[in-house]
Amino acid sequence: MFFDSDLLMSALRALTPILLAALGGALCERAGVFNIGLEGMMLMGCFTSVATSWFTGSPWLGVLAAALAAAGYSLILAVGAVTLRGDAVVLGIAMNLLAVGLTGFLLRTVFGVQGTFDDPSLAGLPLVGGFSPLAYLAWAAVGVAALMLSRHGWGLRLRGVGEAPDAAATLGVSPAKYQYAAVLVSGVLCGLAGAQLALGNVTLFSENMTAGRGWIAVVAVMLGRALPLGVLLAALLFGVAEAAGFRLQGLGLPQQATDAAPYVVTLGALFLTTARRRRRIRATGATS
Amino acid sequence: MNRITGALRSPVAFSILAGVVIGALFLVGTGADPVAAYGAVIGGSLGADGIGSTLSTGTSVLGMALALAIPLRAGLINLGGDGQLVLGGIAAAVTGLYAPLPAPLTVVLALFAGMAAGAGYAALAALCENHLGVPLLVSSLLLSYPAASFASYLARYPLKEPGSSLPQTRQLPDGVALPAFGGSTVTVGLVLVALAAAAYWFADRRTAIGYEVRMTGLNSRFAAYAGIERKGLTLRLMAVSGALAGLVGSIGVLSFPYRFVDGSLTAPGHTWTGLTAALLAGAAPLGTVVASFFFAVLQVGGLSMERTTEVPRELTQVLQAIVIVFLAARLRFPRFSRFRRGREKPSAQGEFA
Numbered sequence: 001m002f003f004d005s006d007l008l009m010s011a012l013r014a015l016t017p018i019l020l021a022a023l024g025g026a027l028c029e030r031a032g033v034f035n036i037g038l039e040g041m042m043l044m045g046c047f048t049s050v051a052t053s054w055f056t057g058s059p060w061l062g063v064l065a066a067a068l069a070a071a072g073y074s075l076i077l078a079v080g081a082v083t084l085r086g087d088a089v090v091l092g093i094a095m096n097l098l099a100v101g102l103t104g105f106l107l108r109t110v111f112g113v114q115g116t117f118d119d120p121s122l123a124g125l126p127l128v129g130g131f132s133p134l135a136y137l138a139w140a141a142v143g144v145a146a147l148m149l150s151r152h153g154w155g156l157r158l159r160g161v162g163e164a165p166d167a168a169a170t171l172g173v174s175p176a177k178y179q180y181a182a183v184l185v186s187g188v189l190c191g192l193a194g195a196q197l198a199l200g201n202v203t204l205f206s207e208n209m210t211a212g213r214g215w216i217a218v219v220a221v222m223l224g225r226a227l228p229l230g231v232l233l234a235a236l237l238f239g240v241a242e243a244a245g246f247r248l249q250g251l252g253l254p255q256q257a258t259d260a261a262p263y264v265v266t267l268g269a270l271f272l273t274t275a276r277r278r279r280r281i282r283a284t285g286a287t288s
Numbered sequence: 289m290n291r292i293t294g295a296l297r298s299p300v301a302f303s304i305l306a307g308v309v310i311g312a313l314f315l316v317g318t319g320a321d322p323v324a325a326y327g328a329v330i331g332g333s334l335g336a337d338g339i340g341s342t343l344s345t346g347t348s349v350l351g352m353a354l355a356l357a358i359p360l361r362a363g364l365i366n367l368g369g370d371g372q373l374v375l376g377g378i379a380a381a382v383t384g385l386y387a388p389l390p391a392p393l394t395v396v397l398a399l400f401a402g403m404a405a406g407a408g409y410a411a412l413a414a415l416c417e418n419h420l421g422v423p424l425l426v427s428s429l430l431l432s433y434p435a436a437s438f439a440s441y442l443a444r445y446p447l448k449e450p451g452s453s454l455p456q457t458r459q460l461p462d463g464v465a466l467p468a469f470g471g472s473t474v475t476v477g478l479v480l481v482a483l484a485a486a487a488y489w490f491a492d493r494r495t496a497i498g499y500e501v502r503m504t505g506l507n508s509r510f511a512a513y514a515g516i517e518r519k520g521l522t523l524r525l526m527a528v529s530g531a532l533a534g535l536v537g538s539i540g541v542l543s544f545p546y547r548f549v550d551g552s553l554t555a556p557g558h559t560w561t562g563l564t565a566a567l568l569a570g571a572a573p574l575g576t577v578v579a580s581f582f583f584a585v586l587q588v589g590g591l592s593m594e595r596t597t598e599v600p601r602e603l604t605q606v607l608q609a610i611v612i613v614f615l616a617a618r619l620r621f622p623r624f625s626r627f628r629r630g631r632e633k634p635s636a637q638g639e640f641a
Contacts, residue, residue, distance in 0.1 A: 036425075080617035089365065089425070090567055090616035094609050097560055101605030108600035109318050212433060219426055256441035260434035267422070267430045274421035 007243050009130055013201060015239030016135045017042065020193035021217035022224070022231045023138075023145050024186025029226040030149060031182035032162035032175070036092035037077050039214020040099030041187055045070040045194020047103040050117065050205040051110060059123045059199050063134065067191035073099070074187025082179045096214070104207050116206035124203035125196075132200035134192055141189070145228040158182060190214070212263070219266050223273060234269070241265035300568060303614035311607045320599045329604070332592020333585040340472040344543070345556070346584035347478045351536035352562025353569075353580040354484055358532070359525040360571040361492065362504040366529050368428030369559035371435030372410050376402035376534025378439040380541045381548035382447070384460040391463030398464070399480075399538045406534020407527040409435060414526035418519040424526070436554065443550040455550035466542045477539035484532060489573035501525065505571070533559075557605070561587065564608050568615060583608060 021038045028035035045066035053062030076095055081088040104114075111117045125132040148155035158178045160168040165175040197213070198205050216238050223237075224230025245258030312322035333342045352369055359366045366372075380402035387394045409431065416427035440455070447457045466475040492498040504511040504521060512518055540553045561583050568582075569575030590604035 076613060080613065084617045086617035091613065093365075093367075093563065093567075094612035094616055097564065098606065098609030098613060101602050101609055104602035105314075105600050105606055108602060215426075215429055219430065222423075222426065254441055254445065256437040256444070260437035263430050263433040267416075267427065270422045270426070270430075271416070271420045278421055 007240075007247060010246065011236065011239040011243035012135065013131065013239075014242040015235040016132070016138050016200065017193040017197045018213055018217050018220060018238050019138045019232060019235040020134070020141065020189045020196065021186075021214055022220040022235055023141055023228060024189035024193075025217055025221040026224065026226040026228060026231050027145065027158070027182045027189075028179075028186050029221050030162045031158050031179045032165060033077070033081055033179050033183055034088045034092070035077060035183065035186055036089060036215075036218050037074070037095035038186070038190055038217045039210050039212070040092075040096035041070045041073055041190035042194040042197065042214045042217075043096075043099040043103055043208070043210045044073045045191035046198040046209055047106060047194075047205055048191070049195035050122065050198045051106070053124075053199055054117075054119065054122050057123055059125045062123075062199055063125070063192065063195045066195040067188045070191030070194060071184050071187035074183050074190070078180045078183040082176050082183070100208055103205075107205065107207065114207075116204060118204040118206075122203050124199045132196060134196040134200055137192065138196075142228045142232045149228065193217075216262065216266055219270060223266070223269055234266075237269055238262050238266055299615055303568070303611045306614045307607045307611035310610050311603060314603060314606065315599060318599065320597055325593050325597045325599050325603075328593040328596045329586065329589030331589075332596070333587075333589035338588055338592060340474055342581075342584050342588045343478055344473040344475070345588050346581055347474070347481050347539060348536050348556070348558040349561050349565060349584045349587070350485060350577060350580035351477075351481045351532055351539065352558045353565040353576050354481070354488055354562075355529045355532035355536070356559075356563045357566035357569065357571040357573070357576045358488060358501075359522075359529045360505075360566050362501045362521060362525055363508060364522060364525060365425050365563075366410060366413070366428050366526060367425055367563075368410065368413055368432040368435075368530075369533050369562065370554045371428075371432030372406040372530040372533035373537040373540075373559060374439040374553050375409050375435050376406040376537030377541045377548050377553045378442055378447075378537075379405035379534070380538035381457050381460070384464045384542065385447075385458060391461065394461075394464050395466065395542060398542060399535065402534040402538025402541070403531040404534070406537065407531035410526040410530020410533070411523055414523040418522060424522065428526075439548070440550045443548050447548070449547075456545075457548045460542070460546045464542070465546050466539065468543070473544060475539065475543045477543060480535065480539065484535070485573060485577050488576075492573050556587070561608065564612050567612055 021042055024041075025035050025038050048069035049059075049062035049066035051062075052065035053059045056062070073095070076098075077088065077091055080086040080091045107117060108114060125134065128136070149159060157168065157173050158181075160171075161173060161175040161178040168175055168178075193213075194210070197209065217235075220231050220234035220238065223234035224232070241262040245261040248261075249255055249258045308326075312326075315322040315325050332338045352373070355369055355372070356366055380398040383398040383401040384394055387397050389397060410428070413424060413428035413431050416422045416431075417424040420427075443457055444455045449456055449458045466477050468475045490498075492502065500511065500516050500521065503514070504516055504518070508518065536558070537553055541548050562580070565579035565583050566576055568579040586604040586607060587601075590601035593599050593603070594601040
């Protein structure tokens with residue numbers, strides 16, 4: 001059996017970090033801040049969680065520290081893009097680069113190792129029913145985000161800020177306040193995503209261990225049209241591709257082919273959804 | 289005094305200064321002496337022992353910086369440099385190993401094969417944007433991963449050197465190599481990249497296409513109104529960009545160690561350093577050359593700083609990124625209008641729908 005419950009379980013495990021980061025990206029998107037710094041924020045979360053868990057012996061403090069550190073790191077985007085009106089794309093790229101350099105630098109200065117920090121006494125997150133508690137938190141966050149954005153006043157104002165900042169400002173809603181909040185929440189979620197990656201899926205830190213997952217999360221935001229449920233489906237697609245890749249590797253397919261699978265699948269899904277959307281636009285005679 | 293404050297008000301000078309100051313704070317924080325560390329960076333990269341290494345690193349950095357600057361000039365970001373680079377490298381390796389031609393012709397053919405592979409792959413990303421509506425930023429980046437996996441597969445299985453435990457192809461035949469200057473590691477590749485920079489300067493300043501590209505970067509809607517066809521421009525710029533990335537890959541294979549080693553082309557991070565240099569220079573031709581040299585100095589100097597002061601070389605990567613963070617926050621690039629087309633559609637989603 002190729003598709004069985006094991007595959008589903010590993011798909012769900014693989015999707016957790018993507019889902020957390022992508023929910024953060026979706027909130028930013030809704031608030032009108034293009035956040036491609038997810039990868040860097042996640043990586044900061046990975047390192048902080050591992051360092052804190054190792055020094056305190058508590059993975060929970062690691063999770064907390066990761067959320068705080070990544071939120072602090074996300075301030076770069078908030079200040080740069082919202083207050084100073086700098087370029088969010090360039091800022092995001094720079095944040096991703098900075099995180100790679102900074103975590104590599106800290107790995108060398110704090111632990112004195114290069115490449116990977118892996119210690120038997122490093123405490124990882126416990127598993128509850130096969131998943132780390134952060135996985136349950138991620139699923140709950142989908143529901144919370146969906147309700148917030150569709151029902152709650154705060155979420156509605158956030159969307160207003162993203163869609164028509166001037167109109168929102170006229171109504172007395174400060175766009176900057178909502179955009180800061182969205183970026184900071186995305187930082188917290190990316191920090192949790194990093195903690196899940198470094199203390200949940202595995203228990204180690206290695207340089208650049210996010211390996212493009214933050215970028216996949218950016219794509220998941222686009223695929224899911226910044227809707228929490230859409231983002232969940234997009235992340236699930238990636239999770240299934242990654243899990244199926246591992247399975248195929250067990251069946252003898254070279255690792256390189258399966259490494260590439262999630263990216264190819266994601267790209268393919270992007271093609272299909274955009275092609276369909278474009279056809280619909282053409283059919284209704286609207287100009288794009 | 290006025291001139292000094294004036295220069296500091298320029299965002300580029302301010303960003304570099306900010307990077308240097310924050311880097312010094314890092315150094316003090318880790319108990320190192322910033323003056324000694326920065327001295328080691330300068331001495332190690334520009335001294336007699338380091339300059340050759342700086343120039344050969346600079347060859348790759350400048351090549352990648354040009355590859356990314358050319359589309360950037362029109363407001364297009366090519367994030368797939370790594371994929372185009374390795375495909376160029378593997379194409380050059382295959383040509384170098386199997387072309388039944390005299391060595392000098394094989395070298396030329398390998399260079400062209402590398403450029404063609406890079407150009408073709410980058411053009412694919414452009415086609416994804418033009419015909420499938422996937423933003424270039426995303427399509428180029430996502431395409432990069434399968435390309436790297438494919439090259440890695442080739443180097444580990446079909447093309448693997450028999451009997452070697454390393455993931456690498458056989459060494460190229462004798463004479464299939466770019467000539468080096470004296471006994472140094474600096475090859476004719478530097479001349480090729482310098483020629484590319486000169487050609488970019490000429491095209492940017494003196495030709496109609498260069499003007500069209502700059503105009504598109506400054507205001508893409510006005511450029512469209514003036515009759516510049518965006519899709520064609522995207523395709524051509526990406527092809528040129530990929531060709532340059534492929535050229536850098538071929539130069540890497542046709543220089544020491546004269547073979548394709550899995551991961552060795554992308555491990556130094558020249559693509560990202562190149563992008564950083566191109567952003568710092570605002571993609572202007574001469575500025576890109578200067579910024580690339582600056583980052584090559586940082587990279588090579590970082591290694592000697594690590595040897596003499598035990599400060600990890602990752603610090604130089606931190607410096608690079610800090611410079612760009614400050615620059616991005618201070619400058620309002622008008623050219624990335626795709627992502628911030630007015631206030632009503634400030635997101636990629638708008639472009640995407």
